[in-house]
Amino acid sequence: MAVSFVMRKSAAVRFRHLFNRSIAVLQNHHQHKHQIHHHPISSSTYSSLSSPLFSSRFLSSSSSTSMASSDSSFPVTVHNINPKVLKCEYAVRGEVVTLAQQLQEDLKAKPGTHPFDEIIYCNIGNPQSLGQLPITFFREVLALCDIPSVLEKPETPALFSSDAIERAWNIIDMIPGQATGAYSHSQGIKGLRDTIAKGIEERDGFPANPNDIFLTDGASPAVHMMMQLLLRSEKDGILCPIPQYPLYSASIALHGGSLVPYYLDEATGWGLEISELKKQLEAAKKDGISVRALVVINPGNPTGQVLSEENQRDIVKFCKQEGLVLLADEVYQENVYVPEKKFHSFKKVARSLGYGDNDITLVSFQSVSKGYYGECGKRGGYMEVTGFSAEVREQIYKMASVNLCSNISGQILASLVMSPPKVGDESYELYCSERDGILSSLARRAKTLEEAFNTLEGVTCNKAEGAMYLFPQIKLPQKAIEAAKAAKTAPDNFYCRNLLHATGVVVVPGSGFGQVPGTWHFRCTILPQEDKIPAIVTRITEFHKKFMDKYRG
Amino acid sequence: MAVSFVMRKSAAVRFRHLFNRSIAVLQNHHQHKHQIHHHPISSSTYSSLSSPLFSSRFLSSSSSTSMASSDSSFPVTVHNINPKVLKCEYAVRGEVVTLAQQLQEDLKAKPGTHPFDEIIYCNIGNPQSLGQLPITFFREVLALCDIPSVLEKPETPALFSSDAIERAWNIIDMIPGQATGAYSHSQGIKGLRDTIAKGIEERDGFPANPNDIFLTDGASPAVHMMMQLLLRSEKDGILCPIPQYPLYSASIALHGGSLVPYYLDEATGWGLEISELKKQLEAAKKDGISVRALVVINPGNPTGQVLSEENQRDIVKFCKQEGLVLLADEVYQENVYVPEKKFHSFKKVARSLGYGDNDITLVSFQSVSKGYYGECGKRGGYMEVTGFSAEVREQIYKMASVNLCSNISGQILASLVMSPPKVGDESYELYCSERDGILSSLARRAKTLEEAFNTLEGVTCNKAEGAMYLFPQIKLPQKAIEAAKAAKTAPDNFYCRNLLHATGVVVVPGSGFGQVPGTWHFRCTILPQEDKIPAIVTRITEFHKKFMDKYRG
Missing domain, CATH: 1.10.287.1970 (Helix Hairpins)
Known part of the structure; x- marks a missing residue:
């Protein structure tokens, strides 16, 4: 089922709808019209419609936990918890992944029971889990x-x-x-923030202030912090790309705001059009939504595009003009694979335009989990917070204080990725060869997988200019859509489940990220080790052919 | 100013009140009557009244950050951020600490300008910052x-x-x-959870299920997760001890619920009376508050008491009877200093009563930051979640998934503290001597400081049976209270500021934890290294004498 962006007025009705669905395990997946309404969507609408199988995971995992069966015999039930929690969805670790974990246990218990001997997790940007070595x-x-x-x-x-x-x-x-x-200073160890600020200055050619850096346990808590700061109610909106990384929809749902979608244009390589931003902003305003911020993910997740500097300038101007906070997800800043594109931070772009702290409010997110480092398990990252008043900065500091500080190893690593070995250092040569080896291999893998997807019947796939993902579109035959309906799931979810059962390859249905209604996609990381890519391509190709043969109609 | 527990009906009025106070920097501190209303208090009331100096910190820290001066010229202002953020307070890193950081910078820039040559941070349970060595x-x-x-x-x-x-x-x-x-499994690496479950079993003598363990970046995120799960609105309440560790009031404020206070009885060594729980629960119900959970901190923070097993049984029965989730903060489980007391986990107590998963919903929080390990910077910890339905467990799992996982070093360390070296291991002897050295020294420090406080005029101090703090009560002379009023601050804050200026010792005013209105306390950790304790005692004693001489009237 697609993300059908219908604005509904009553949260209570929506919640009841969602809840009933969760009990009934999706009975009416395709009763919503596939049409784009250019309206802001409250978090609840968005997530209730974007989730292919709301309640499936607990059904599969309940057997392994120590609890009784009937929800109503407990003081805490799904009827009386925070409804924002129910509304939140995170497909990257959703139903297909849970299914994969079951199959993995099967394989372990009874080898040979499936047509593959290992599960290949292409659902999440987790490089070291697929064999990438640390620096x-x-x-x-x-x-x-x-x-x-x-x-x-x-x-x-x-x-x-x-x-x-x-x-x-x-x-x-x-x-x-x-x-x-x-515990360190709530923003992180001062000396490490100095190092990071110096790294930002070297990257951008503009000053960075260590007091603007907040070290965090990865980028996710930083995003949550900004959502918690900005969102007062459903009437506050955040402009988010569609497709988006579902941390954003999840965080907006948890904090009770509204996701205001803007569509990236698949036909132009997931282009970000200012006219689309304007249109969606105006529509949101008409609906009484106060739009607080614009999320831009560059390089894009799940879409892989790298924005041009010119495009970024227009985005910065738009934010200044409209008084929007620019939330710049720049965690893939080291992941650019095409020679014609280069990463430019939004802060550099803003400063190049002559915009200072009084002109634009900008938060840049960085993480140790991505890049060539891929140190997801370290949970390190930072946000650089500029253009806030002293009073609001104080509130951000207070929020950081309540959590004391981020983990020190993650803090140290964040300083290292912003200040790696230099020419003349003993490690320099090894460091460069490790870094370049990883990045060039990722570029080759991206290209191989993209080309492979584009050979498949009914599949079109934009280039991954950066980041770690491909997001191919599949034109599914009507029969497959009907089969999905019969299986009480969304067509893209149906495809991904079938792919998993046939190949052991785990990808995430497009509905977890949002997609133009009536279109179907999946997200696949480019992270399996290079020597495994040919086999993966073969398996996916064979599966796809059989799938299409079966449902071509 | 005391925590005046007055239930106010209009959140908007309260917010405006708070906000105006934040601008005016406290003009009317003592206009609230000092009386205990046995009513639940919404988070906003609680925090607006418990904060001695809401806006002071940003005034002092603004000079070091890169931003302009006028709040209103920015798109994000304190007028349009999430009011829950404004309401939240966390005194452990509040005004007195900010002042201390300034003095520390002074000392560095101009040594000899203060009557001490170092700042001693007794504001926070951060053992290694005061010289404790890791295991x-x-x-x-x-x-x-x-x-x-x-x-x-x-x-x-x-x-x-x-x-x-x-x-x-x-x-x-x-x-x-x-x-x-x-990234690991969202609950943490399975093998480490197995180890932790085994450690819990050995501690309690009852089974523990690794699937009930959620590894977290310290205990704080786990507490936030439970508050986020349970709190739907101001009409949902959490029973919290007063005095309490302000993470609870802060988290309840951030998640928009109401703190329902129950008073620990200072006269009986911070005793927890079931009759008080009942009284407050009934009062809350009458006010239309749906009380979801009971927080018990054992050993107590800031109060240091260790509950008797009999008392714990009564608490467990009370929770079962009233359908309350028992949120058991057990992060000080290794910190017990008196031979007549022993730590018993609430899970063990519940299971000893024959209560299983269907009888009581219980969450136990543990952290690597406390105990003899004191590894605050590692941000490791876990919660053991029992007695939830499969459906609700699924929601907790989803919340964990959105944040991907806690940091792996913290996860590993959590497994180590629950499974330290055993007899026969090469490290066993060293481990024991390090552990016992730290714990016996902490016991001696607790005793020395307690005795010292009890010799001070007008000061009474309960024993620290456990945890890392003393929470002495000071009977302040009327003149000191008036001087505080003239200085536009709360009397306990006034005392702590004076103590800091005179001695360099940083303690936290009782108002940050809550106290019976009209009484004044401060929290002081027992963590300075033992060789420093005599000098600290001398400095505090001298200061106190002078302070009392000045204000005795």
């Missing part, structure tokens, strides 16, 4: 910071590079009392 | 997990203990694909 220098520094006593031992230079040892000393000396196990 | 074994394992390539090097056994090497191998082998840098 040696980064890990050396992290390990040494964990155990400073080792730094002075005679055996240490045999195990660690000299610049890693030096860097670890520098970092430990930055920490008040050398206490690597203490 | 060697834990750090060895963490470092080795960060850099598995070192595990096989010939030099490694000279640097790391054999059981740390073995444990690191075990842990790495638990991780799918040995990918220590990958």
